Amino acid sequence: xxxxxxxxxxxxxxxxxxxALAVGAPIGFYLLFSTLFGGGRxxxxxxxxxVEIAVAMAAFGAIWxxxxxxxxxxxxxxxxxxxxxxRSMPIPGWQVLTAKLLASFVTALPAIxxxxxxxxxxxxxxxxxxxxxxxxxxxxLGSLTFSAMGILxxxxxxxxxxxxxxxxxxxAGSALGGLWVPPSVMPAGMFDVAVWLPTYHLAxxxxxxxxxxxxxxxxxxxxxxxxxxxxxxxxxxFRRPRLRRRTKLxx
Amino acid sequence: xxxxxxxxxxxxxxxxxxxDTVAVHPLExxxxxxxxxxxxxxxxxxxxxxxGMMLGLISSDSGTLTIDGLSxxxxxxxxxxxxxxxxxxxxxxxxVAELVxxxxxxxxxxxxxxxxxxxxxxxxxxxxxxxxxxxxxSQRLRFALAIVANPRIVVLDEPTRxxxxxxxxxxxxxxQRFAGEGRTVVFxxxxxxxxxxxxxxxxxxxxxxxxxxxxxxxLRAAGGTSSVRFSSREPVSPEAMRALPGVxxxxxxxxxxxxxxxxxxxxxxxxxxxxxxxxxxxVAPPSLDSIFxxxxxxxxxxxxx
Numbered sequence: 001x002x003x004x005x006x007x008x009x010x011x012x013x014x015x016x017x018x019x020a021l022a023v024g025a026p027i028g029f030y031l032l033f034s035t036l037f038g039g040g041r042x043x044x045x046x047x048x049x050x051v052e053i054a055v056a057m058a059a060f061g062a063i064w065x066x067x068x069x070x071x072x073x074x075x076x077x078x079x080x081x082x083x084x085x086x087r088s089m090p091i092p093g094w095q096v097l098t099a100k101l102l103a104s105f106v107t108a109l110p111a112i113x114x115x116x117x118x119x120x121x122x123x124x125x126x127x128x129x130x131x132x133x134x135x136x137x138x139x140x141l142g143s144l145t146f147s148a149m150g151i152l153x154x155x156x157x158x159x160x161x162x163x164x165x166x167x168x169x170x171x172a173g174s175a176l177g178g179l180w181v182p183p184s185v186m187p188a189g190m191f192d193v194a195v196w197l198p199t200y201h202l203a204x205x206x207x208x209x210x211x212x213x214x215x216x217x218x219x220x221x222x223x224x225x226x227x228x229x230x231x232x233x234x235x236x237x238f239r240r241p242r243l244r245r246r247t248k249l250x251x
Numbered sequence: 252x253x254x255x256x257x258x259x260x261x262x263x264x265x266x267x268x269x270x271d272t273v274a275v276h277p278l279e280x281x282x283x284x285x286x287x288x289x290x291x292x293x294x295x296x297x298x299x300x301x302x303g304m305m306l307g308l309i310s311s312d313s314g315t316l317t318i319d320g321l322s323x324x325x326x327x328x329x330x331x332x333x334x335x336x337x338x339x340x341x342x343x344x345x346x347v348a349e350l351v352x353x354x355x356x357x358x359x360x361x362x363x364x365x366x367x368x369x370x371x372x373x374x375x376x377x378x379x380x381x382x383x384x385x386x387x388x389s390q391r392l393r394f395a396l397a398i399v400a401n402p403r404i405v406v407l408d409e410p411t412r413x414x415x416x417x418x419x420x421x422x423x424x425x426x427q428r429f430a431g432e433g434r435t436v437v438f439x440x441x442x443x444x445x446x447x448x449x450x451x452x453x454x455x456x457x458x459x460x461x462x463x464x465x466x467x468x469x470l471r472a473a474g475g476t477s478s479v480r481f482s483s484r485e486p487v488s489p490e491a492m493r494a495l496p497g498v499x500x501x502x503x504x505x506x507x508x509x510x511x512x513x514x515x516x517x518x519x520x521x522x523x524x525x526x527x528x529x530x531x532x533x534v535a536p537p538s539l540d541s542i543f544x545x546x547x548x549x550x551x552x553x554x555x556x
Contacts, residue, residue, distance in 0.1 A: 002356075003352065003353055003356040004353060008342075010349070011342065014344050015344055073343075076343065080341075080343075081339040081340035082341055082342050084339050085339035085396070087308060088327070088333075088334050089354065089358075090330065090357050091357050
């Protein structure tokens with residue numbers, strides 16, 4: 001399984017789409033947003049813009065990294081018959097999913113770290129080393145929620161739909177979760193939605209740490225809750241054999 | 252290896268249906284260690300379903316199937332049996348050698364990746380991305396992923412489908428190199444010309460049943476004469492059949508009896524006055540068409556699939 005995990009990681013790092021969307025895009029958006037809105041403090045008593053946006057974009061990159069390395073790939077692999085090839089080899093399904101989950105977890109880290117480094121180097125965002133480390137760790141761990149979501153999407157969606165649907169959910173979740181418009185300036189109705197979304201809570205962990213507080217329990221619980229929902233969904237789907245088989249084998 | 256009567260595969264009363272469609276009627280099949288067996292039959296004959304059952308990818312609705320004395324999934328897990336399925340895909344974005352190494356790491360008694368690549372004639376393509384292989388190259392990679400297991404039984408489902416003539420003959424050369432060491436080889440194919448050179452035994456399937464089972468010579472001998480074929484609900488004694496006028500050869504598979512006869516009229520006359528409760532009697536005229544056609548041509552008439 002170790003080797004399967006290694007292959008999964010290797011191919012993600014070779015994939016230009018991963019690099020562009022999960023690593024490049026958040027850095028680009030960070031530079032854009034922080035230049036436009038990063039000047040002052042977003043709200044009295046709140047974080048400096050360059051930090052608030054750094055956290056949001058680190059989460060933004062981590063989420064896409066987690067979803068893109070699971071969902072669309074898994075759906076494609078089901079369609080092209082790679083999963084079937086694996087089934088004919090002594091590699092059990094749980095190992096296939098675990099390897100994918102771990103690889104997705106590992107490749108989420110560069111997306112998070114590079115946004116933070118950009119914030120420090122290009123915009124002079126300043127936090128203590130301890131704050132940087134703990135917010136990176138929290139967002140990294142929280143990205144597992146989205147890997148679980150990706151695996152569920154990859155098991156449920158047909159290959160043609162998997163990429164657009166994942167990307168659509170990602171963008172909508174990010175916008176509604178306050179990664180583009182800070183939650184503090186959101187209209188009340190929108191904020192009511194945000195507080196239910198894992199996207200909001202992932203960033204909220206980082207915002208809290210950057211603001212000098214402990215990670216809010218509610219955000220931790222929210223992410224664990226979503227992870228449980230996605231995991232149960234994925235396991236239920238995975239155990240239904242007709243979905244594991246790509247198509248009925250020809251008689 | 253030491254047991255003379257060791258069975259590589261032993262299927263008793265296995266069957267499978269998809270919904271209302273019976274893919275494989277209950278059948279029996281045993282393969283001895285070292286057998287090279289061609290599984291022949293038209294599309295929809297049940298070959299792929301039978302292969303799926305050998306690997307435990309499809310469960311049998313009845314009976315038992317053992318591979319080297321193990322259940323199919325155990326046999327796969329221990330690398331005793333390995334398969335080359337039709338049209339499976341590869342993990343996108345990795346290289347040929349990397350994928351074969353995944354096989355090497357997965358099987359207990361694997362041969363080295365280098366050796367598997369050499370046997371599959373892929374050494375020069377080791378660093379090629381798997382998504383950039385031609386059809387023939389992909390097929391060789393599927394082959395490499397099967398043989399890297401160092402299996403005692405290797406199963407190939409239409410391994411030369413979609414290959415051109417040169418690629419087909421290359422493939423079989425590779426296969427023979429690999430099989431020459433007492434391994435059991437089972438392959439499904441549509442191409443009769445592949446059977447003679449590569450199989451000592453031919454199992455013909457049609458509409459989910461085994462309709463003939465013998466050496467290529469036995470089957471060919473049947474091809475030049477008339478064949479009389481019928482079904483019987485009661486056991487048929489081969490001796491009694493051989494005693495009928497004109498009968499040269501008798502093939503019995505399940506309830507399907509095929510007689511090759513130099514004088515089909517006499518054979519049928521004798522059958523009609525005999526006590527046997529046969530039904531669905533068919534007489535195929537002498538023809539240059541192969542025994543394969545003779546054995547499986549009811550398909551066209553029934554218009555099934």
